[in-house]
Amino acid sequence: MIAYLIRRLLYAVPILVGVNLLTFALFFVVNTPDDMARIQLGIKRVTPDAIHNWKVAHGYDKPLFYNPGESGAQFFTDTIFFEKSVPMFRFEFGRSDDGRDIAQEIESRAGPSLEIALPVFVIGMMANVSFALMMAFFRATLVDVWGVVLCVAAMSISSLFYIIGGQFLVAKLWHWVPISGFEAGTSSLKFVILPVVIGVASGLGSGARWYRTIFLEEVGKDYVRTAKAKGISEVRVFFHHVLRNGLIPILTGAVVIIPSLFMGSLIMESFFGIPGLGSYTLDAINSQDFAIVRSMVFIGSVLYIIGLMLTDISYTLADPRIRLQ
Amino acid sequence: MVVILWTDGLVFLLLGLILAFAAFASRRPHLSLPWRRVGRSKSGMISAVILLCLISIGLLDSCHFRTQIAIDKGKPIYSVEVLSAFDALVKTMRDHTERTYSSPFSAYAFSRETVVSDGVQSRVYPRLRYGGANLADPDKERIPDILKRSLVAALEGIGTWALLGGILVISLSRGKGFIGAASTVLRGKTEIPWHAMLGTLLVIFLIAFPAFALSSHYHVFGTDKVGQDVFYLALKSIRTGLVIGTLTTLVMLPFAIFLGIMAGYLGGWLDDVIQYLYTMLNSIPAVLLIAASVLMMQVYIDAHPALFETMAERADLRLLFLCMILGMTSWTGLCRLLRGEALKLREMEYILAAQAFGVSRLRIVTRHILPNVMHIVLISVVMEFSSLVLAEAVLSYVGVGVDPSMISFGTMINSARLEMAREPMVWWPLAAAFVFMFAMVLSANLFADAVRDAFDPRTRVASRRILPEKDEA
Numbered sequence: 001m002i003a004y005l006i007r008r009l010l011y012a013v014p015i016l017v018g019v020n021l022l023t024f025a026l027f028f029v030v031n032t033p034d035d036m037a038r039i040q041l042g043i044k045r046v047t048p049d050a051i052h053n054w055k056v057a058h059g060y061d062k063p064l065f066y067n068p069g070e071s072g073a074q075f076f077t078d079t080i081f082f083e084k085s086v087p088m089f090r091f092e093f094g095r096s097d098d099g100r101d102i103a104q105e106i107e108s109r110a111g112p113s114l115e116i117a118l119p120v121f122v123i124g125m126m127a128n129v130s131f132a133l134m135m136a137f138f139r140a141t142l143v144d145v146w147g148v149v150l151c152v153a154a155m156s157i158s159s160l161f162y163i164i165g166g167q168f169l170v171a172k173l174w175h176w177v178p179i180s181g182f183e184a185g186t187s188s189l190k191f192v193i194l195p196v197v198i199g200v201a202s203g204l205g206s207g208a209r210w211y212r213t214i215f216l217e218e219v220g221k222d223y224v225r226t227a228k229a230k231g232i233s234e235v236r237v238f239f240h241h242v243l244r245n246g247l248i249p250i251l252t253g254a255v256v257i258i259p260s261l262f263m264g265s266l267i268m269e270s271f272f273g274i275p276g277l278g279s280y281t282l283d284a285i286n287s288q289d290f291a292i293v294r295s296m297v298f299i300g301s302v303l304y305i306i307g308l309m310l311t312d313i314s315y316t317l318a319d320p321r322i323r324l325q
Numbered sequence: 326m327v328v329i330l331w332t333d334g335l336v337f338l339l340l341g342l343i344l345a346f347a348a349f350a351s352r353r354p355h356l357s358l359p360w361r362r363v364g365r366s367k368s369g370m371i372s373a374v375i376l377l378c379l380i381s382i383g384l385l386d387s388c389h390f391r392t393q394i395a396i397d398k399g400k401p402i403y404s405v406e407v408l409s410a411f412d413a414l415v416k417t418m419r420d421h422t423e424r425t426y427s428s429p430f431s432a433y434a435f436s437r438e439t440v441v442s443d444g445v446q447s448r449v450y451p452r453l454r455y456g457g458a459n460l461a462d463p464d465k466e467r468i469p470d471i472l473k474r475s476l477v478a479a480l481e482g483i484g485t486w487a488l489l490g491g492i493l494v495i496s497l498s499r500g501k502g503f504i505g506a507a508s509t510v511l512r513g514k515t516e517i518p519w520h521a522m523l524g525t526l527l528v529i530f531l532i533a534f535p536a537f538a539l540s541s542h543y544h545v546f547g548t549d550k551v552g553q554d555v556f557y558l559a560l561k562s563i564r565t566g567l568v569i570g571t572l573t574t575l576v577m578l579p580f581a582i583f584l585g586i587m588a589g590y591l592g593g594w595l596d597d598v599i600q601y602l603y604t605m606l607n608s609i610p611a612v613l614l615i616a617a618s619v620l621m622m623q624v625y626i627d628a629h630p631a632l633f634e635t636m637a638e639r640a641d642l643r644l645l646f647l648c649m650i651l652g653m654t655s656w657t658g659l660c661r662l663l664r665g666e667a668l669k670l671r672e673m674e675y676i677l678a679a680q681a682f683g684v685s686r687l688r689i690v691t692r693h694i695l696p697n698v699m700h701i702v703l704i705s706v707v708m709e710f711s712s713l714v715l716a717e718a719v720l721s722y723v724g725v726g727v728d729p730s731m732i733s734f735g736t737m738i739n740s741a742r743l744e745m746a747r748e749p750m751v752w753w754p755l756a757a758a759f760v761f762m763f764a765m766v767l768s769a770n771l772f773a774d775a776v777r778d779a780f781d782p783r784t785r786v787a788s789r790r791i792l793p794e795k796d797e798a
Contacts, residue, residue, distance in 0.1 A: 014601065015604055015605050015608055018601070019605055022605070022606075023609075023617060026618060027617065027621065152767070156711065156763055156767035157763055157766075158715050158719075158734075158738075158762055158766075159715070160718055160719060160722060160738055160742075161759050167745075172745070266612055266723060267722065281613065282723060285620065285723065285724060286724050288620060288624075290620075293613065293617055293620070296613055297609055297610070300613055301610075304607070304609075305608055
């Protein structure tokens with residue numbers, strides 16, 4: 001298994017290089033650094049000098065991929081691509097366009113993001129599984145039919161509506177919690193609770209419906225019939241055999257998003273004014289701060305790859321028949 | 326002058342393809358059989374009726390033109406404003422712009438204004454320019470007037486519905502006589518649930534006719550901050566939603582099908598390259614990839630303003646790019662599915678037999694593999710539609726969606742989200758956007774379910790799941 005994981009790690013390198021090349025192409029080839037300087041300085045009446053100064057200040061005054069003025073290793077290293085992407089592999093993200101240290105920002109913002117994303121993930125998972133279990137247990141009855149109808153209706157509502165509606169009802173009309181904001185420490189609970197509830201509620205429809213199909217698939221399998229034939233009660237078969245076996249695909253499928261939880265949710269954080277990574281990224285998108293967006297893309301893909309590896313490991317843990325080679 | 330925007334062209338191309346396929350399939354029982362199964366599903370057909378109504382609005386809204394405003398030395402000059410056939414149809418709604426907010430069916434503005442009459446200043450709620458302008462005393466006459474107008478329109482709606490229903494019954498009654506056919510339809514004894522569809526149509530007519538009739542004298546959903554009729558905005562948003570939902574998949578389909586089948590059927594290094602490609606694209610968080618691409622496109626558009634003759638053309642090109650970008654990020658899922666299916670089919674006996682007979686690879690792919698993966702393609706296309714419509718709203722909120730000048734559910738929500746904090750609250754733009762979006766997405770979801778149930782061979786077993794969730798280990 002160790003050998004397998006090492007191979008997976010090595011396989012991740014070309015993917016990350018590819019991600020870097022792609023984002024680099026998006027950010028620098030489609031639009032030259034001159035265009036970016038013009039956007040940052042304002043479109044109109046920009047002198048060539050100002051553009052040049054901006055480029056020097058942000059390190060964009062070099063050739064893109066190769067430097068014909070240099071020789072040897074410098075031919076490739078003294079370029080924007082090398083200087084901007086290689087440090088990322090050492091997790092050095094440099095400074096944002098407004099001059100702040102990106103790594104430090106990420107460090108201070110990951111906590112609040114996790115405080116929202118982790119409960120949403122855990123509670124949401126439990127809620128989805130319980131709802132799906134109920135529908136699967138009462139399959140082909142009115143409970144099941146109306147449960148599915150509710151799920152389809154719930155997943156047809158825009159997530160923005162859950163947020164706006166929840167914020168309006170709970171915070172504005174009933175004054176139970178503050179509308180938005182964040183505080184560190186134990187007092188953060190009152191700020192966190194509404195986003196978590198809304199996050200769980202907005203995912204319930206699609207999640208529960210999908211898990212229901214997984215449970216129904218298990219119910220149709222041979223071992224269930226065998227267990228019933230042995231005279232085990234319906235309830236015991238369901239909660240002992242079906243639940244356990246159904247949870248394997250659910251859990252292993254969910255593992256992949258665990259690492260990316262700390263990226264937070266773009267929309268939720270900006271609506272509730274939570275100083276997490278999601279709102280950080282959103283602000284960067286709105287102010288067209290490319291350095292931050294690029295760093296977040298890189299971190300996001302690293303986390304995804306870690307998630308894939310964790311999924312593989314969780315397969316072996318959940319199902320001893322699977323061996324990684 | 327007729328203007329064919331890029332998305333218009335593609336929408337009509339798609340329509341043509343669908344019609345051509347329908348004509349092709351109707352002669353071939355093996356192709357039309359699953360569609361008949363869709364036709365038997367009650368929820369599927371009800372949602373299809375709603376979708377058809379929305380699609381016809383969208384199609385009307387896709388016939389664009391520019392009006393001629395003057396002739397200069399024999400050369401006509403066209404206005405820079407691009408209108409659509411739908412705009413011409415609801416001209417009153419479009420032209421009836423107030424100064425600012427007004428609530429639904431109101432005859433007065435939403436906020437007080439200082440009015441000087443006879444040299445005396447007073448703070449009053451002024452009358453609207455168009456909303457209820459026909460009334461002398463809105464306090465007394467408004468509600469009777471609304472009721473009277475909607476009743477008349479509802480009767481017209483029922484008349485139109487009865488006419489359509491009559492035509493349907495006549496076309497269904499093959500020698501059975503009108504009464505007999507009508508009673509079969511109404512009792513729901515037909516193969517296709519016509520009674521459910523007719524019922525849906527009646528409900529739609531009973532809502533739509535009065536709404537349209539009232540819209541020429543009132544603002545059915547009120548007006549927004551700059552005084553535009555919200556009902557008009559919501560109707561215009563339908564086209565944007567439909568375009569995003571359909572063109573995105575149209576753009577991604579060739580990639581997904583071609584690469585997926587190549588990877589699965591040919592295998593070898595090609596398989597490795599394609600797998601690498603989609604793992605790489607998958608590993609970037611979708612929102613960030615979309616945001617980055619849209620930002621870049623925006624910079625490009627800003628840097629080359631001379632390319633676009635009118636604002637609508639610019640907004641339209643941005644919409645098309647958005648579709649392409651969304652397609653780029655969403656083809657990977659389908660590609661992986663198709664690769665898996667092609668891998669499986671490659672080992673099937675009939676493919677081996679074809680190979681043994683010396684049938685060329687190209688012919689095996691087009692003749693044997695492609696038709697056998699089409700159900701997967703179709704299911705994922707219809708399933709994708711609703712999530713794309715929802716995604717558009719979120720992206721527009723983030724600021725990387727459609728052009729701000731383009732009317733869409735996302736831009737409506739985005740400009741209305743701060744209004745909830747106003748006191749008293751302005752709720753109608755949000756409500757209108759959400760109601761229309763909900764109707765569209767819900768019917769798309771229900772229709773997608775009916776299609777999946779009919780096409781997926783596995784649904785007749787206990788399983789209802791078609792998409793394996795994550796990467797194979």
